[in-house]
Amino acid sequence: MRHFAVVGSGPAGFYTAEALQKAYGEQARIDILDRYPVPYGLIRFGVAPDHQSLKAVSKRYDKVVESAGVDFIGNVTLGRDVSVAELLDLYDAVILGIGAPHDRKLGIPGEDLPGVVGSAEFVGWYNGHPEFADLDPPLDGTHAAVIGNGNVALDCARILSKTRAEFEGSDIVRHALEALEQSAIRTITILGRRGPHQIAMTPKELGELGHLEETLPVVDLNDFPPRAADEGLEPGQRKSVTILREFADIRANKRKSMIFDFFAKPLRIEGDGKAERLVVERTELDEKGAARGTGETYTVPASLVISCIGYSTPPIEGVAYDERGGKFLNEAGRIGERLFAVGWARRGPTGTIGTNRPDGYEVADRIAAEMPPGSSGERAGAEGLKRLLESRGVMPTDYDDWRKIEETEAANARPGSPREKFVRVAHWLETLGR
Numbered sequence: 001m002r003h004f005a006v007v008g009s010g011p012a013g014f015y016t017a018e019a020l021q022k023a024y025g026e027q028a029r030i031d032i033l034d035r036y037p038v039p040y041g042l043i044r045f046g047v048a049p050d051h052q053s054l055k056a057v058s059k060r061y062d063k064v065v066e067s068a069g070v071d072f073i074g075n076v077t078l079g080r081d082v083s084v085a086e087l088l089d090l091y092d093a094v095i096l097g098i099g100a101p102h103d104r105k106l107g108i109p110g111e112d113l114p115g116v117v118g119s120a121e122f123v124g125w126y127n128g129h130p131e132f133a134d135l136d137p138p139l140d141g142t143h144a145a146v147i148g149n150g151n152v153a154l155d156c157a158r159i160l161s162k163t164r165a166e167f168e169g170s171d172i173v174r175h176a177l178e179a180l181e182q183s184a185i186r187t188i189t190i191l192g193r194r195g196p197h198q199i200a201m202t203p204k205e206l207g208e209l210g211h212l213e214e215t216l217p218v219v220d221l222n223d224f225p226p227r228a229a230d231e232g233l234e235p236g237q238r239k240s241v242t243i244l245r246e247f248a249d250i251r252a253n254k255r256k257s258m259i260f261d262f263f264a265k266p267l268r269i270e271g272d273g274k275a276e277r278l279v280v281e282r283t284e285l286d287e288k289g290a291a292r293g294t295g296e297t298y299t300v301p302a303s304l305v306i307s308c309i310g311y312s313t314p315p316i317e318g319v320a321y322d323e324r325g326g327k328f329l330n331e332a333g334r335i336g337e338r339l340f341a342v343g344w345a346r347r348g349p350t351g352t353i354g355t356n357r358p359d360g361y362e363v364a365d366r367i368a369a370e371m372p373p374g375s376s377g378e379r380a381g382a383e384g385l386k387r388l389l390e391s392r393g394v395m396p397t398d399y400d401d402w403r404k405i406e407e408t409e410a411a412n413a414r415p416g417s418p419r420e421k422f423v424r425v426a427h428w429l430e431t432l433g434r
């Protein structure tokens with residue numbers, strides 16, 4: 001019998017557990033640990049609440065934890081309740097899939113002013129992440145700026161744009177829904193340092209913007225290269241650029257606008273004790289396709305600034321760390337002896353949910369090559385972990401607890417919403433009678 005600990009119950013953790021389960025069958029016990037009593041990582045706390053169909057992938061993960069030999073152990077934080085060295089003592093292999101939950105800093109003056117938030121905070125706020133339930137982003141001004149040209153920037157801008165009716169069928173948390181309904185924001189500027197050909201936005205997410213009830217997407221065709229240049233783009237990117245171009249043809253009067261400001265590099269955020277405006281430098285592309293400042297500057301009003309420029313994994317004691325990449329130092333997923341990384345903790349914050357699947361399978365293959373199914377170890381596994389946690393006063397939760405929380409969330413849901421998420425750890429534990 002082998003014992004494996006997968007830390008993190010996001011997509012990467014689940015795909016790894018699935019791969020290990022397939023490789024070892026009943027010859028291994030696989031524990032999926034998470035700091036929260038509910039699983040799925042960014043499927044729950046990141047993917048936009050109005051993209052419910054994407055969240056359905058969690059059904060596949062449910063099957064993994066329901067299969068023989070796989071357990072979910074929640075409410076256990078690696079680095080606080082248990083160390084990597086202790087897990088390596090208890091398990092034959094430890095796989096870190098803790099994601100990249102920290103916002104990368106903009107590195108410009110004014111980014112610590114009230115009103116400037118990172119996308120992990122803002123997305124966490126509307127998705128019911130317990131750390132960000134109290135964020136209370138300022139929505140009383142008329143202008144917001146979203147920095148970044150990826151899908152996360154589009155998510156944030158879209159959420160700021162929608163009406164209450166457009167959230168029907170979503171699982172946006174109540175505090176965010178109510179605050180957004182009162183929002184005074186009428187102009188949302190999305191800033192990207194480079195141009196339309198360099199966006200990291202996908203056609204589906206862009207396409208939605210053309211159908212918003214009250215918001216008009218606005219582009220300046222002068223920012224685009226000649227149409228013939230689109231031919232050289234990869235098909236998905238070409239489609240995205242075509243959708244962007246078509247925004248210029250929409251003729252409608254709407255209350256709000258979402259302005260795509262390309263070739264725009266934020267230099268600083270200014271304001272009297274809080275964010276009021278961004279000072280931006282116009283850029284152009286250099287020979288290598290990088291953004292180069294032109295020296296021309298202008299201001300963009302914004303009392304809410306959301307930076308969507310990427311994430312990093314927090315360093316954890318005893319684990320080699322890649323400062324530049326903001327992830328664990330690893331070679332094809334291997335950090336050290338019997339210690340591995342998967343998902344965003346391995347690759348950095350890029351790719352879709354499905355990108356994490358090959359990671360998990362590759363690491364499981366490596367483990368199976370080093371400890372062939374049928375071989376046995378002498379580690380204590382979950383029993384040892386539970387004894388250790390008990391000695392520290394940590395109360396882990398299990399699969400039944402997670403189900404109970406989800407059932408209560410579904411039972412409490414308001415009409416038109418699949419669930420009413422709990423937004424505080426205390427509420428989760430209360431549901432479990434603790």
Ligand SMILES: Cc1cc2nc3c(=O)[nH]c(=O)nc-3n(C[C@H](O)[C@H](O)[C@H](O)COP(=O)(O)OP(=O)(O)OC[C@H]3O[C@@H](n4cnc5c(N)ncnc54)[C@H](O)[C@@H]3O)c2cc1C
Pocket residue numbers: 007008009010011012013033034035036039040041042043046047048051054076077078079097098099100101123152155342343344345350351352353354356
């Ligand atoms: C805002 C946003 C929107 C997105 N939307 C989409 C989308 O629409 N479609 C798409 O395909 N992809 C989307 N993605 C990307 C997708 O969410 C990621 O590819 C995926 O979640 C990464 O998986 P992961 O398992 O590496 O990390 P995560 O999903 O972050 O999972 C990490 C897990 O580790 C746990 N954890 C963290 N620290 C600890 C610790 N110290 N101890 C124990 N547990 C810990 C966390 O609680 C979490 O459960 C989005 C990402 C973001 C940020």
